[in-house]
Amino acid sequence: MRRLVYETSEAMKIALSAIWANKARGVLTTLGIVIGIVAVVATMTAANGLENSFKESISAVGSDVVYVSRMPWIIMDDFFKYRNRQPLTLKDAKKLETRLASARAINPTTSTRRDIRYRSAKMEGVRAVGTTDKHIMVTTALPEYGRFLNSIDVQYKRNVCVIGKEIQEKLFKDINPLNKKIRIGRYNYRVVGVMEKQGSAGFFNGPNFDRQVFVPITSFMKNYGSRNRDFDIAVKAPSQEAMVDFEYAVIGEMRNIRKLRPTEDDNFSVNQMTTLMNAYDNVMGNMVLIGLLITSVSLFIGGIGVMNIMFVSVTERTREIGIRKAIGAKKRAILIQFLFEASVVCLIGGTLGVLASIGVTELINAFFLPASLSPGIVVVALVVSAATGIIAGFIPAVKAARLNPIEALRYE
Amino acid sequence: MKALEIQNITKTYQMASVEVHALRGVSLEIKDNEYIAIMGPSGSGKSTMMNVIGCLDTPTSGNYLLEGEDVSHMGDDQLAEIRNRKIGFVFQTFNLIPRSNVLHNVELPLIYGGMSASKRRELAEAAIERVGLSDRADHKPNELSGGQRQRVAIARALVNNPSIILADEPTGNLDSATGEEIMQILNELHNAGNTIILVTHENEIADHAHRIVRLRDGMIESDEVTK
Ligand SMILES: Nc1ncnc2c1ncn2[C@@H]1O[C@H](COP(=O)(O)OP(=O)(O)O)[C@@H](O)[C@H]1O
Numbered sequence: 249m250r251r252l253v254y255e256t257s258e259a260m261k262i263a264l265s266a267i268w269a270n271k272a273r274g275v276l277t278t279l280g281i282v283i284g285i286v287a288v289v290a291t292m293t294a295a296n297g298l299e300n301s302f303k304e305s306i307s308a309v310g311s312d313v314v315y316v317s318r319m320p321w322i323i324m325d326d327f328f329k330y331r332n333r334q335p336l337t338l339k340d341a342k343k344l345e346t347r348l349a350s351a352r353a354i355n356p357t358t359s360t361r362r363d364i365r366y367r368s369a370k371m372e373g374v375r376a377v378g379t380t381d382k383h384i385m386v387t388t389a390l391p392e393y394g395r396f397l398n399s400i401d402v403q404y405k406r407n408v409c410v411i412g413k414e415i416q417e418k419l420f421k422d423i424n425p426l427n428k429k430i431r432i433g434r435y436n437y438r439v440v441g442v443m444e445k446q447g448s449a450g451f452f453n454g455p456n457f458d459r460q461v462f463v464p465i466t467s468f469m470k471n472y473g474s475r476n477r478d479f480d481i482a483v484k485a486p487s488q489e490a491m492v493d494f495e496y497a498v499i500g501e502m503r504n505i506r507k508l509r510p511t512e513d514d515n516f517s518v519n520q521m522t523t524l525m526n527a528y529d530n531v532m533g534n535m536v537l538i539g540l541l542i543t544s545v546s547l548f549i550g551g552i553g554v555m556n557i558m559f560v561s562v563t564e565r566t567r568e569i570g571i572r573k574a575i576g577a578k579k580r581a582i583l584i585q586f587l588f589e590a591s592v593v594c595l596i597g598g599t600l601g602v603l604a605s606i607g608v609t610e611l612i613n614a615f616f617l618p619a620s621l622s623p624g625i626v627v628v629a630l631v632v633s634a635a636t637g638i639i640a641g642f643i644p645a646v647k648a649a650r651l652n653p654i655e656a657l658r659y660e
Numbered sequence: 661m662k663a664l665e666i667q668n669i670t671k672t673y674q675m676a677s678v679e680v681h682a683l684r685g686v687s688l689e690i691k692d693n694e695y696i697a698i699m700g701p702s703g704s705g706k707s708t709m710m711n712v713i714g715c716l717d718t719p720t721s722g723n724y725l726l727e728g729e730d731v732s733h734m735g736d737d738q739l740a741e742i743r744n745r746k747i748g749f750v751f752q753t754f755n756l757i758p759r760s761n762v763l764h765n766v767e768l769p770l771i772y773g774g775m776s777a778s779k780r781r782e783l784a785e786a787a788i789e790r791v792g793l794s795d796r797a798d799h800k801p802n803e804l805s806g807g808q809r810q811r812v813a814i815a816r817a818l819v820n821n822p823s824i825i826l827a828d829e830p831t832g833n834l835d836s837a838t839g840e841e842i843m844q845i846l847n848e849l850h851n852a853g854n855t856i857i858l859v860t861h862e863n864e865i866a867d868h869a870h871r872i873v874r875l876r877d878g879m880i881e882s883d884e885v886t887k
């Protein structure tokens with residue numbers, strides 16, 4: 249055991265001095281490794297960045313909320329299957345509320361696209377959402393300033409609205425929007441609050457939560473009509489843990505409300521945050537796969553290069569190996585020596601790769617999405633590069649360890 | 661005490677179609693603290709015999725007892741262990757590690773023997789002192805003369821206090837004056853109690869030994885005590 253420690257520290261010294269003696273060669277050899285590591289880091293950083301901004305943007309959905317809608321959020325199969333479904337109505341929401349006593353909150357919403365104006369400033373096709381004061385109970389989003397809609401707004405069909413951050417920025421710029429009148433479609437609304445920034449899932453073609461305006465559901469229906477309106481019903485579960493059971497309870501009650509016979513399929517859909525997460529994971533899985541493919545190809549090429557240079561190194565040092573064996577180095581000691589050399593070469597490549605990745609991360613940050621190089625990724629990159637070295641160095645190292653000392657000593 | 665005993669050793673190299681009989685039945689007994697020279701014409705089997713005695717190679721047949729231990733059938737790693745503990749090599753071409761300094765070269769057998777760093781250093785410095793190179797301990801081999809390099813090799817050979825020191829043509833690459841200096845060191849080691857086996861084809865070198873074994877065609881031609 250102690251001997252192994254000394255052999256290993258000797259191996260390390262030899263490896264470093266051998267690499268130092270062939271600096272340029274070592275650096276060139278590691279090019280493939282460098283590219284591979286940059287690919288690993290870029291893939292993981294981008295994936296991380298995407299995931300973070302995705303999670304941030306869907307956090308408003310609420311992880312303990314079930315959404316009952318006419319359509320599934322993500323349609324994997326035939327769209328026409330769902331097309332003939334009846335819209336969900338406010339009545340459905342009312343019935344659900346009386347039947348689901350355990351729900352912490354039930355909030356129906358409906359939406360439409362309208363142009364909105366403040367004086368001469370205009371934004372086209374903004375999502376106007378009719379909702380109730382319960383809205384802030386089912387999402388994590390809060391007003392940044394002003395207030396959210398209250399029950400009186402809803403009860404008296406008041407023309408007041410709460411605007412998303414992007415709307416405040418674009419329509420009002422430096423002006424305080426509170427109590428200003430804006431036009432949503434053909435109707436005037438008074439701004440009572442501004443929502444905090446939520447980030448957007450825009451790169452996924454997902455909803456942009458900062459580009460919407462909330463109005464009382466009652467005034468929404470009065471102004472924009474209630475016929476054929478389709479509602480989404482957000483139902484907040486009693487607790488995060490009860491989500492699974494709660495989803496079945498919601499489905500059961502909805503089937504009762506819709507008077508479905510046991511043999512009939514649901515004619516509504518139940519969505520939740522995990523639906524989005526799963527869809528996201530699907531997309532991301534493919535992206536990461538592509539990244540890993542690039543990575544493994546370049547690491548493979550890099551590994552071949554390292555193997556090649558290690559064969560050269562073994563041949564160049566045949567005589568040295570003979571000397572070491574003659575004075576008592578066992579196979580293991582020689583094996584460790586060359587495995588060390590290979591993995592140190594690769595670690596140097598890995599380190600250069602990580603340094604290059606810092607630049608790449610900055611680029612991703614500047615032009616694409618918020619990305620950061622986490623310590624975990626750095627560790628993974630270095631471990632991967634060292635492992636590549638050990639794998640690539642193995643055959644040359646075995647060759648060295650097996651050399652016959654007499655022949656090795658005679659080698660010129 | 662017997663340092664080593666070889667009994668009816670043969671070594672046959674299998675070439676493409678022919679068999680080369682490098683040793684054809686050699687028996688030899690060497691006692692502790694003997695100083696023995698092995699001589700013979702080129703190709704007579706001297707190096708082959710040294711390789712077997714030095715446990716770098718195993719005989720095709722016959723037995724080899726090193727300090728009573730049968731080493732003729734050992735595997736590579738076992739032989740490495742034996743070489744590490746019981747043999748000190750001095751080669752014609754010095755065979756130092758070029759990138760390591762004198763101290764590290766001398767320490768090397770102890771590293772592979774698993775000795776702690778402080779103990780290693782102590783023993784290595786003592787060995788270097790014995791060959792008179794204390795002021796060169798941090799020099800690289802290419803900063804030393806041939807004679808100095810061979811002294812480093814001797815220090816390395818004796819650092820682990822081996823049962824035998826094997827020197828295959830130790831003065832072959834040195835001028836005669838320097839060669840004589842090296843022989844003085846070997847003489848001193850012998851006087852201090854070491855067993856020394858020397859291969860040479862020069863009579864002046866062999867004269868330092870106390871016993872001369874002559875090989876011819878892979879067999880012992882003569883074996884005489886000279887002192
Ligand atoms: N590895 C080998 N393969 C084949 N033949 C060898 C090998 N080593 C030595 N020989 C042969 O064995 C004989 C003895 O060689 P060697 O022991 O080197 O002689 P010496 O050292 O006395 O000059 C020679 O004929 C030589 O050619």
Ligand SMILES: [Mg+2]
Nearest residue numbers: 703706707708
């Ligand atoms: Mg020879």
